[in-house]
Amino acid sequence: xxxAYEAVIGLEVHVxxxxxxxxxxxxxxxxxxxPNTKTCAVCTGQPGSLPVPxxxxxxxxxxxxxxxxCEVAPRSQFHRKNYFYPDMPKNYQISQYDVPICADGxxxxxxxxxxRRIGITRVHMEEDTGKSLHVGGTGRIAGADHSLxxxxxxxxxxxxxxxxxxxxxxxxxxxxxxxxRGIVRALxxxxxxxxxxxxxxxxxxxxxxxGDEAFGTRVEVKNMNSLRSLQRAVxxxxxxxxxxxxxxxxxxxxxxxxxxxxxxxxxxxxKEEVFDYRYFPDPDLVPVTPERADVERLAAALPELxxxxxxxxxxxxxxxxxxxxxxxxxxxxxxxDEAVAAGAEPAAAAKWLANEVLSWCRxxxxxxxxxxxxxxxxxxxxxxxxxxxxxxxxxxxxxxxxLEGEGRxxxxxxxxxxxxxxxxxxxxxxxxxxxxxxxxxxxxxRGGNDKAIGAxxxxxxxxxxxxxxxxxxxxxxxxxxxx
Amino acid sequence: MPDDLTRADAATLLAAMEAGETTAVAVAEAHLxxxxxxxxxxxxxxxxxxxxxxxxxxxxDRRRAAGEAVGALAGVPVALKDILCTRGVATTCGSRxxxxxxxPYDATVVERLAAADAVVxxxxxxxxFAMGSSTENSAFGVTxxxxxxxxxxxxxxxxxxxxVGGRHAPLGIGTDTGGSIRQPAAFCGIxxxxxxxxxxxxxxxxxxxxxxxxxxxxxxxxADAAALYEAIAGHDPRDATSIxxxxxxxxxxxxxxxxxxxxxxVSSFLDGEGVEPGVRARCAEAVERLAALGADVxxxxxxxxxxxxxxxxxxxxxxxxxxxxxFDGVRYGLRVDGPTTEEMMAATRAEGFGPEVKRRIMIGTYxxxxxxxxxxxxxxxxxxxxxxxxxxxAYASCDALVSPATPSTAFGIGEKVDDxxxxxxxxxxxVPSNLAGTPAMSLPVGGDEAGLPVGLxxxxxxxxxxxxxxxxxxxxxxxxxxxxPDALDDAAEERA
Numbered sequence: 005x006x007x008a009y010e011a012v013i014g015l016e017v018h019v020x021x022x023x024x025x026x027x028x029x030x031x032x033x034x035x036x037x038x039p040n041t042k043t044c045a046v047c048t049g050q051p052g053s054l055p056v057p058x059x060x061x062x063x064x065x066x067x068x069x070x071x072x073x074c075e076v077a078p079r080s081q082f083h084r085k086n087y088f089y090p091d092m093p094k095n096y097q098i099s100q101y102d103v104p105i106c107a108d109g110x111x112x113x114x115x116x117x118x119x120r121r122i123g124i125t126r127v128h129m130e131e132d133t134g135k136s137l138h139v140g141g142t143g144r145i146a147g148a149d150h151s152l153x154x155x156x157x158x159x160x161x162x163x164x165x166x167x168x169x170x171x172x173x174x175x176x177x178x179x180x181x182x183x184x185r186g187i188v189r190a191l192x193x194x195x196x197x198x199x200x201x202x203x204x205x206x207x208x209x210x211x212x213x214x215g216d217e218a219f220g221t222r223v224e225v226k227n228m229n230s231l232r233s234l235q236r237a238v239x240x241x242x243x244x245x246x247x248x249x250x251x252x253x254x255x256x257x258x259x260x261x262x263x264x265x266x267x268x269x270x271x272x273x274x275k276e277e278v279f280d281y282r283y284f285p286d287p288d289l290v291p292v293t294p295e296r297a298d299v300e301r302l303a304a305a306l307p308e309l310x311x312x313x314x315x316x317x318x319x320x321x322x323x324x325x326x327x328x329x330x331x332x333x334x335x336x337x338x339x340x341d342e343a344v345a346a347g348a349e350p351a352a353a354a355k356w357l358a359n360e361v362l363s364w365c366r367x368x369x370x371x372x373x374x375x376x377x378x379x380x381x382x383x384x385x386x387x388x389x390x391x392x393x394x395x396x397x398x399x400x401x402x403x404x405x406x407l408e409g410e411g412r413x414x415x416x417x418x419x420x421x422x423x424x425x426x427x428x429x430x431x432x433x434x435x436x437x438x439x440x441x442x443x444x445x446x447x448x449x450r451g452g453n454d455k456a457i458g459a460x461x462x463x464x465x466x467x468x469x470x471x472x473x474x475x476x477x478x479x480x481x482x483x484x485x486x487x
Numbered sequence: 488m489p490d491d492l493t494r495a496d497a498a499t500l501l502a503a504m505e506a507g508e509t510t511a512v513a514v515a516e517a518h519l520x521x522x523x524x525x526x527x528x529x530x531x532x533x534x535x536x537x538x539x540x541x542x543x544x545x546x547x548d549r550r551r552a553a554g555e556a557v558g559a560l561a562g563v564p565v566a567l568k569d570i571l572c573t574r575g576v577a578t579t580c581g582s583r584x585x586x587x588x589x590x591p592y593d594a595t596v597v598e599r600l601a602a603a604d605a606v607v608x609x610x611x612x613x614x615x616f617a618m619g620s621s622t623e624n625s626a627f628g629v630t631x632x633x634x635x636x637x638x639x640x641x642x643x644x645x646x647x648x649x650x651v652g653g654r655h656a657p658l659g660i661g662t663d664t665g666g667s668i669r670q671p672a673a674f675c676g677i678x679x680x681x682x683x684x685x686x687x688x689x690x691x692x693x694x695x696x697x698x699x700x701x702x703x704x705x706x707x708x709x710a711d712a713a714a715l716y717e718a719i720a721g722h723d724p725r726d727a728t729s730i731x732x733x734x735x736x737x738x739x740x741x742x743x744x745x746x747x748x749x750x751x752x753v754s755s756f757l758d759g760e761g762v763e764p765g766v767r768a769r770c771a772e773a774v775e776r777l778a779a780l781g782a783d784v785x786x787x788x789x790x791x792x793x794x795x796x797x798x799x800x801x802x803x804x805x806x807x808x809x810x811x812x813x814f815d816g817v818r819y820g821l822r823v824d825g826p827t828t829e830e831m832m833a834a835t836r837a838e839g840f841g842p843e844v845k846r847r848i849m850i851g852t853y854x855x856x857x858x859x860x861x862x863x864x865x866x867x868x869x870x871x872x873x874x875x876x877x878x879x880x881a882y883a884s885c886d887a888l889v890s891p892a893t894p895s896t897a898f899g900i901g902e903k904v905d906d907x908x909x910x911x912x913x914x915x916x917x918v919p920s921n922l923a924g925t926p927a928m929s930l931p932v933g934g935d936e937a938g939l940p941v942g943l944x945x946x947x948x949x950x951x952x953x954x955x956x957x958x959x960x961x962x963x964x965x966x967x968x969x970x971x972p973d974a975l976d977d978a979a980e981e982r983a
Contacts, residue, residue, distance in 0.1 A: 045590070045591055045592045048818060049813045049818065050572075050590060050591065050592070050819070051572065051578070051580070051585065051588070051590065051693040051694075051813070051814075051819075052571070052572045052578075052590065052594060052689075052690065052691040052692055052693045052694065053592075053690070053691075054689060054690050054725060054726050054727065055727065056724065056725060056726075056727050057727065084809050086808075086809050086812060086855070088812065088815065088829070088832060090815070090817045090828055090832075093813065093818065094812060094813045095812035095813055095815055096809050096812055145828070151828070153817070280856055280857045282808075282809070282852065282855035282856060282857075282860075283855075284805060284806075284809070284855055284860070284864060287696075287697035287698035287728075287806055288694075288697050288727060288728065289727050289728075290727055290728060
């Protein structure tokens with residue numbers, strides 16, 4: 005795309021709340037289970053059933069709003085969004101419409117060290133739908149023999165966070181989503197897993213000629229299941245629209261589907277269908293009127309947010325900006341803090357997390373925020389390296405053992421036979437054997453040729469299969485040959 | 488104690504059972520026997536629940552005999568409108584759509600009836616999804632008026648009203664969205680109460696107009712209605728619109744008389760055009776009686792009351808259009824297959840709903856549509872606020888208001904089925920209280936020239952049940968009517 009264009013991007017993010025029960029009934033929200041086992045009269049829309057709002061979900065919405073610097077509405081309403089769809093039990097979704105619980109906030113997002121403020125239009129509450137499973141054909145509804153519906157997900161509380169069209173590029177879109185995810189996780193209101201759908205992001209993308217005030221034609225892009233996928237999809241879409249404009253063609257207003265494997269978007273709905281959702285206030289529910297004191301209590305109880313975490317990591321703990329961003333985005337600050345509390349040197353612990361732990365997570369396809377590593381175990385590992393009990397190389401192997409659940413670092417090192425040989429007697433034997441095996445080299449060292457000691461150290465290391473502490477070997481050789 | 492247990496009211500039956508003069512089983516059997524004999528002519532019940540009723544009655548008798556705790560209505564039969572969910576027992580709402588629907592749960596009102604040990608005899612006929620004023624809109628046949636079998640019992644709670652009026656049960660449960668308890672009560676010569684919105688839980692009441700719907704008692708005496716009201720009212724955490732405070736008790740107010748009360752007569756209702764002379768005469772006499780009993784009777788105006796009916800016919804259908812969306816053939820109820828999901832849903836709804844239900848879904852869908860919402864739904868909500876303000880102004884100077892319950896007495900079966908607007912006018916005096924959410928009731932005040940019952944409406948402010956029952960009880964005691972209908976017994980005799 006020629007640089008004559010500027011991208012205008014707005015993001016709509018849905019977050020499934022990790023409340024114990026659903027938005028309007030007492031059914032559990034935990035993932036999995038046989039279809040239609042986590043349902044009741046309310047979340048299957050039985051005649052006569054009535055919704056009762058989940059107070060914990062309302063508090064989660066207010067907390068997120070506060071974390072995003074929103075105004076909390078003293079009185080907001082639930083509306084019904086009416087449309088027919090088989091996985092929606094009542095054929096209307098309880099959502100919020102003209103007065104959402106939180107509005108007019110912002111989120112500061114940094115790309116390459118430059119921070120920009122993205123407006124938050126609103127945060128509102130709604131209920132999730134069930135899931136359809138189309139049997140036969142290609143698995144899509146067209147051509148299926150029949151469809152099955154699982155209502156376990158129906159009624160799970162959702163927050164929808166809508167940004168202003170302030171995002172200007174793929175990197176910024178990614179940074180926005182990462183920052184929002186970090187906030188949601190810091191608040192502990194959702195596990196916010198893009199890959200599993202507990203956090204979902206749609207992007208509204210348009211391009212316009214640089215300097216133009218008016219927005220270009222907007223395209224909604226769906227199906228991005230990771231931060232990287234969002235960045236790629238937005239980059240692709242900007243490129244595609246720019247190419248159309250360069251060719252003198254118009255961008256069509258539509259909804260497009262991101263294909264991660266093909267790396268491109270394709271038309272999902274040819275033309276934006278005009279739905280009339282016939283929103284009206286849900287007469288089964290009374291307005292949400294949080295007490296000022298409750299809002300103040302929630303504001304006071306806000307945990308450390310990602311921006312504050314980064315400031316603490318680079319300030320007090322002396323980490324680099326890059327390390328701070330990496331650890332905060334990955335959700336590894338808790339492990340870092342635990343490790344530091346257990347006595348680990350911050351920079352060393354951070355390095356292990358940012359390099360070895362993250363790369364293990366990538367390979368093992370584990371969300372770093374849920375990595376099975378206790379902070380004091382990391383501290384123990386750092387300590388074993390610092391004392392010379394483990395070389396860095398061996399420590400990597402030990403870490404893998406710890407992450408794979410084999411035990412604490414000391415136990416893993418012992419079980420895998422990875423401890424450095426610090427046993428003086430054993431080392432002395434190896435050193436003597438090396439000297440005996442290479443008298444020429446020994447003689448050179450005795451004669452003052454310091455470099456010749458390397459061959460002897462190498463021989464001892466080889467004989468110990470890498471488990472000897474090289475520094476100690478060096479010392480022992482000198483004791484023998486120079487005294 | 489009458490020989491025929493079906494002639495006794497609930498209070499008499501309770502006293503006789505407490506005194507050991509009869510048993511709950513005998514009471515249930517007497518009513519079930521009468522239902523078997525005459526409900527073919529009346530059509531009040533869609534189904535009776537003989538086995539569970541008799542088992543419950545036997546359990547009540549056992550506990551009562553053993554001196555164990557029994558509920559406040561222990562052993563008294565009750566007729567339940569088929570719009571309240573009963574676990575495992577068909578709940579049809581008078582619709583083909585739910586002909587085979589067996590709810591997985593009991594409505595809160597049903598639980599409260601069970602807790603009071605009232606014996607549910609069966610489920611009663613109604614206009615489909617409570618939409619109608621004659622019970623002619625039921626998919627399962629008409630219900631007849633016990634005073635005249637060629638006339639309607641009113642609606643939509645016509646089955647419960649006919650059952651109570653026709654002595655098939657001493658107590659009935661109805662629901663009132665826009666007069667659906669009070670109008671059939673007036674037509675069938677019984678007492679019918681719509682409590683303050685939020686006093687009786689709507690959980691398990693299949694929704695018509697959620698902001699208007701309210702469950703209420705139907706009985707042959709004010710005292711019986713008060714006892715049933717007390718049994719079913721109360722906060723329910725499963726209904727977000729339920730009033731958290733304890734409901735005001737009704738029975739302590741029953742014998743306070745009306746002396747010193749200021750009672751407003753809604754003159755525009757009493758003297759309104761379309762009010763039949765017999766209705767006007769009986770209601771005017773009732774007002775005079777209240778004055779004679781010592782009430783300070785004044786005329787009041789509800790200036791926006793003439794806009795209440797049109798506003799109601801936008802708000803109720805709007806809510807209904809959304810409430811009835813869930814009937815789509817996917818999860819429960821009727822399913823008519825089609826080649827696609829959309830066609831299955833459309834075919835199901837086309838076949839499952841009757842014409843009046845479809846009419847209201849269309850009105851409501853239209854009123855909520857983009858471009859029309861402000862002019863219809865929002866405008867109607869503004870009228871609703873004005874009606875509430877009218878009542879507030881009236882209650883600033885009056886303790887209670889009275890008016891005719893309906894413009895006419897029971898009309899003939901088939902007379903108004905082709906004229907929806909004429910049908911809607913039945914509820915012209917009833918709907919303002921629904922819009923305001925305030926309590927209102929109908930009680931019989933005599934018969935017109937044809938001997939058909941006339942109902943007087945007593946209205947009270949928010950949570951004003953005590954004064955409402957107080958006025959009704961004083962009037963009832965003073966009038967001392969005996970409105971026992973004999974049409975049913977005549978019909979039964981003719982057949983025999």
